[in-house]
């Protein structure tokens with residue numbers, strides 16, 4: 265059994281179930297998460313992009329497809345990096361992947377954009393959260409951009425349930441406490457994350473050498489046949505909030 269809250273062990277254990285889990289995530293990702301992200305990202309044409317906590321490389325590939333000149337992905341899970349690398353081997357896009365903890369990654373070069381999608385809320389302490397932000401900042405050139413989805417532990421439980429998830433955040437949870445996010449697959453898949461208030465993450469980002477720290481609007485992009493009412497609720501109370509910041 266994986267250790268309760270070590271992201272590497274958790275994600276290594278789930279790596280074999282990624283297709284099934286991605287099936288659950290697809291609706292929210294395609295209609296809310298990706299459109300909101302791409303809207304906030306703007307053009308990455310010709311830019312150098314670092315995807316921190318890249319998992320299977322979904323955002324690394326998206327950045328390359330959008331014209332980034334150079335993309336590298338880093339993740340603490342060797343299992344997920346293995347999947348990202350096998351996609352790269354089958355359909356080479358020129359992306360390099362590395363297994364590192366974000367707080368301790370060696371310098372991989374200078375980047376114009378850093379992406380951290382649903383990663384910072386795995387930090388097991390305020391110190392680790394700061395180290396992760398500092399390490400990301402160290403990789404960005406002055407004026408470089410950070411775009412990070414950060415877990416919204418206080419999102420609407422009804423909306424989350426309608427998407428096929430549940431969060432077991434106790435009402436008296438304190439910052440840094442672990443809680444479980446479950447997906448209603450068979451058998452259920454769950455990961456343990458940490459409860460950080462969005463403003464705490466924003467403060468850690470700012471203290472790590474960033475300015476213009478703000479929360480980007482979330483948008484829904486329904487297509488024919490979609491449940492637009494659910495999508496509107498998702499955009500109003502998203503699973504994750506989108507932080508953007510600029511390196512000083």
Ligand SMILES: C[S@@+](CC[C@H](N)C(=O)[O-])C[C@H]1O[C@@H](n2cnc3c(N)ncnc32)[C@H](O)[C@@H]1O
Pocket residue numbers: 271272275316317318319320321322323338339340341344364365366367380381382383386387
């Ligand atoms: C919810 S998944 C998101 C994966 C990817 N960003 C995406 O959106 O498809 C969270 C990822 O963060 C990684 N992760 C968690 N803590 C990390 C850390 N300290 N350093 C690097 N990666 C980490 C996990 O291994 C996992 O791949």
